[in-house]
Each structure stands twice: as C-alpha cells, then as structure tokens.
Amino acid sequence: MAGKLGGAFMVCVMGPLHFAGSCVQAGKLQEALPNLAPETLWRSLERGIEQTAKLAGVQPRDVEQLLPMTELRAAIEQLTISYRLAAHAWSVHAGHIGGLLKGLTDLTVDGRPPDSSVGLMRVARKLSRDKAVAAPLQRFADDIGRWQELLLRARVALDQDAGGLLKAYRRRRLAKIGALVVSVLLLAGAVLFAVSLQRARGRVDEALGAADPCVVRGIAPADLDLGSGEQRAAAGEKLQACHERLAQQEREREEQARREEQAREAERQRRELDARCEALAGRLDVGELSGEEDVLTSGEAALLQRIVRRTLSPADLGPADPVLPCMGTSSEPRVLRAFADSATATVWSWITVVDPSPRARQAFTRRTVDMSERARTVLAVRAIDTAKKGITAGDKASLARAQRLCDLADALSVITGQPCQAARELVARP
Known part of the structure; x- marks a missing residue:
C-alpha cells in the first residue's frame, strides 16, 4: 500500500x-x-x-x-x-x-x-x-x-x-460506527423529542398571544429554536414592536428629563437674576450705583446713570419704550418707580418736546400728583399745538404723535379740548 x-x-x-x-x-x-x-x-x-x-x-x-x-x-x-x-x-x-x-x-x-x-x-x-x-x-x-x-x-x-x-x-x-450507534439512540429518543417540540411550540404560542409585545422577550431561546417558521417570524415582529415601544419610552424619558433640566436651569437663572436685580433695585432706591452691575448692558447702564442723576433726555421718554433692566422680575416695580421718580424730577427737560412711550405714559399716570400745575399747563399747550399741527399736516405719523401726547395729558388730568379730540377722530378713520 x-x-x-x-x-x-x-x-x-x-x-x-x-x-x-x-x-x-x-x-x-x-x-x-x-x-x-x-x-x-x-x-x-x-x-x-x-x-x-x-x-x-x-x-x-x-x-x-x-x-x-x-x-x-x-x-x-x-x-x-x-x-x-x-x-x-x-x-x-x-x-x-x-x-x-x-x-x-x-x-x-x-x-x-x-x-x-x-x-x-x-x-x-x-x-x-x-x-x-x-x-x-x-x-x-x-x-x-x-x-x-x-x-x-x-x-x-x-x-x-x-x-x-x-x-x-x-x-x-x-x-462511522459510533455515528451509527448515535443515530440509533437518536431514533430511540424521537418520541421524547416530539413531545418536547409540541410543548415548546405551545409555550411560544402563549407568549405570542399576549397583548404586551414585550412578553416575547421571555421566550426561552430553546423554545424559539423549536418553534415553526411562522412562530419565529411572528416573534420577530413582536420583538421589533417591543423594541420600538421601549425606544419610544426611552425617548419620552429623555425628553422629560431634558424638560426638567431646562426647567431647573431656567429656575436657577431666574433666581440668580432676581437676586442680582434685587441688589440693583436696592441701589436704585438709595440713588447710588456701583458701576459694576452684572445685569446691565452698556445701554441699560447709561440709562440708569441718567435715572439716578435725574438727567433723563426726551429720547428716554419716547416714542420707544426705554430699555430698562430687570423687567419681568420681582424687582420690576422698584425699577419703574425709580424711572418715574427721575422723569417727574426732570419734567422741565422733556415736557416741551416729549413723544411719550407707553411705559412713560404709565409711569407719569401713577405720579400725577407730583406734577406742578405749571407743568400741566405746558403739557396741555404742547398737546394742543401738536394736535393742530397733525390736523393741518394730515399725515398719520403726526396725528399718532399728537394722540400719544393728548392721551398723556388726559391721564394727568390736563384739559386739552377740541384739538385733541379732532386728532383722535382723524387717527380712528380708516
């Protein structure tokens, strides 16, 4: 061989x-x-x-x-x-x-x-x-x-x-002889295998019939291996649905956690802002600024300096609202009070040229008793003259400015008469 x-x-x-x-x-x-x-x-x-x-x-x-x-x-x-x-x-x-x-x-x-x-x-x-x-x-x-x-x-x-x-x-x-012996033994155990197969598929059917798709995760791998092709396919679909549900739940938990974190951060920032604004309002109450207020922009800082020094300009009163810090916080009323105090104290620097903003009108309305009779008279004359000019010019911008001035005069209990009423009627026309 x-x-x-x-x-x-x-x-x-x-x-x-x-x-x-x-x-x-x-x-x-x-x-x-x-x-x-x-x-x-x-x-x-x-x-x-x-x-x-x-x-x-x-x-x-x-x-x-x-x-x-x-x-x-x-x-x-x-x-x-x-x-x-x-x-x-x-x-x-x-x-x-x-x-x-x-x-x-x-x-x-x-x-x-x-x-x-x-x-x-x-x-x-x-x-x-x-x-x-x-x-x-x-x-x-x-x-x-x-x-x-x-x-x-x-x-x-x-x-x-x-x-x-x-x-x-x-x-x-x-x-090969050993394999033949094993085959005989396997044949002898065929009946037992058939019984095991039937029981395994019964357990798989029970899990597939559950309303919760995630129940299929509890199917034993051995049972699933013995399941039919249809059972394995159905189990795969159920498992996919389970994964989608779990993924959705995880996304919802993450979104909830994100919202809660945002809410905590917003609350933290609000408290910090309230604390800083409270300190700022305290300094406004006594009329002293440190020059290092960390809640202010450069424009807000300059405006507060004019408020403290009682040197407001006509532009601070209108036509646009002044940009004041700490609006929307618990210190807002104190900041507005400081603004109104300064506006009232410097009335003669703006009353003859003012085009009042909504915030200015609100501030003045609350301080009506603090304006002298002479200031009221000057404001009435200014309102009437502006109304007459608006009526004569006939343009919407002039009439709107006259209306704002007339409204301020009325809010301060100043009599403006027919010119202001006529200006309002012209503004109201389409």
Whole structure:
C-alpha cells in the first residue's frame, strides 16, 4: 500500500513539472512557463493529496499531517516571486534570443522524465552573457529544484508512514460506527423529542398571544429554536414592536428629563437674576450705583446713570419704550418707580418736546400728583399745538404723535379740548 500511495501522489504532483521539462528540452520555454506557475504547482499538490487520501480512505488533512506543509508553503511563496521575475524577463528579452535555444534539443536522453530545474539551469547557462535573462532563470531553476526536493521528501514520508494512514482510516471507520450507534439512540429518543417540540411550540404560542409585545422577550431561546417558521417570524415582529415601544419610552424619558433640566436651569437663572436685580433695585432706591452691575448692558447702564442723576433726555421718554433692566422680575416695580421718580424730577427737560412711550405714559399716570400745575399747563399747550399741527399736516405719523401726547395729558388730568379730540377722530378713520 505504501508504494501505491507514494506513486499516486508523485503522478499528480510531478505531472506539470515533467511536461514543462519536455517543453524546455524541446526549446519551448514560453510553453513551459505556465506549467511551472506557482498556482499550477500548488493545484497539482492539492490533487496529489486528495488522490492519496482517497486511496487510503482518509481525509486530506490526515495526509497533510504527514507532509512538510510549512516548508511547501514557504517554497511556493518563494516560487511566486522568482516565477514573476523569470516570466517577465523572458517576455521582455525572448524576442532577440532567437535560435540560441536550438542546442537544448540535443541533450542526452536517458529514458528518465525530463527535469524542469535542470533544463532551466541549462537555459540560464546558455544565456549567461545576457544577465537580465540568465539571473532570473537561474533563481527560478533553483526554486523549482527546491520544490522537487520537497515533493520527494513528501513521497518518502508517505511511504514510511502508510501504516499511520491505515490507522487513520480505521479510526474513521470506528467513528462511522459510533455515528451509527448515535443515530440509533437518536431514533430511540424521537418520541421524547416530539413531545418536547409540541410543548415548546405551545409555550411560544402563549407568549405570542399576549397583548404586551414585550412578553416575547421571555421566550426561552430553546423554545424559539423549536418553534415553526411562522412562530419565529411572528416573534420577530413582536420583538421589533417591543423594541420600538421601549425606544419610544426611552425617548419620552429623555425628553422629560431634558424638560426638567431646562426647567431647573431656567429656575436657577431666574433666581440668580432676581437676586442680582434685587441688589440693583436696592441701589436704585438709595440713588447710588456701583458701576459694576452684572445685569446691565452698556445701554441699560447709561440709562440708569441718567435715572439716578435725574438727567433723563426726551429720547428716554419716547416714542420707544426705554430699555430698562430687570423687567419681568420681582424687582420690576422698584425699577419703574425709580424711572418715574427721575422723569417727574426732570419734567422741565422733556415736557416741551416729549413723544411719550407707553411705559412713560404709565409711569407719569401713577405720579400725577407730583406734577406742578405749571407743568400741566405746558403739557396741555404742547398737546394742543401738536394736535393742530397733525390736523393741518394730515399725515398719520403726526396725528399718532399728537394722540400719544393728548392721551398723556388726559391721564394727568390736563384739559386739552377740541384739538385733541379732532386728532383722535382723524387717527380712528380708516
């Protein structure tokens, strides 16, 4: 059996090498090279291993354990490099070589299959003057020789250890017998399996019938594996619905947490602002600013300085509302009171040119008793004159300004008469 195994192996692995050697001997190197390609040689090795395993009745891996596979792989990697170099060199320089290979057909024939490596070395020596071709061919020949040596070692290993393959074959036979025994035991347990299958599918149906899709998460993997295709598909749909519900619940929790965090942050900022505004209102109450109020913009700070110093300008009173800090906080009334105090104290600096804003009118209305009779009279004259000019001009902007001034005068219990009433009527017209 040993000789048969080794011979079958060598027939497969040496086939491409012998054919290539014949081509080289005939001077047909271009035809020889494809048969010496690394992938061709490796395929022939695999065929040899498969054929040997088939003859021995074992698996290819059992044969591979006897062969120097590590060295064979290293050799084929080396061959890959040298083959590319040799093939490239030959394809580039073959055109001018011409009949230089003619003498190779005169080599001695002794009945043995032609040796590819020997043939390649002779070609390399014949072309020794052309280093660009000779050197790659010589390197390739050396690697082919190394490959052939490894194949011979592989044959020796097969011949020497054929008994091991026979033992492996017997082991496989015993394994098959063991498998047959197991099959019998499995057949004996078929009834028990059928009962288990029915119970498992019943439990799966019970879980699928629940209203809560997340109940399917409690199905045992073993039960689901025994379930039918329809049951597994339904369980997958239920599980997807469960995941979507859980994801939605998680998003809702995250959104709720985000809103709560925003509310806490807003409350914290509100308290901080209230505290700062409370401190600012306290300084306004006593008419002293530190100059470092951290709730103020540059415009608000300048306005507060004018409020404290009682130097409000007409622009502070209208037509737009003054930009006061701390509006909407608990300190708003105190800031407005300081504003009204300053406006009342500086009435003569603005009363003749004022175009009052809503906030200014509100502030003045609350301080009616603080305005002198003379200031009231001046305001009445200013309101009447503005109304007359608006009536004469007839434009909406002038009439609207007159109405605001007249409204302020009325709020301060100042009699303005017919001109203000006529201005209001004109503003009300479409």
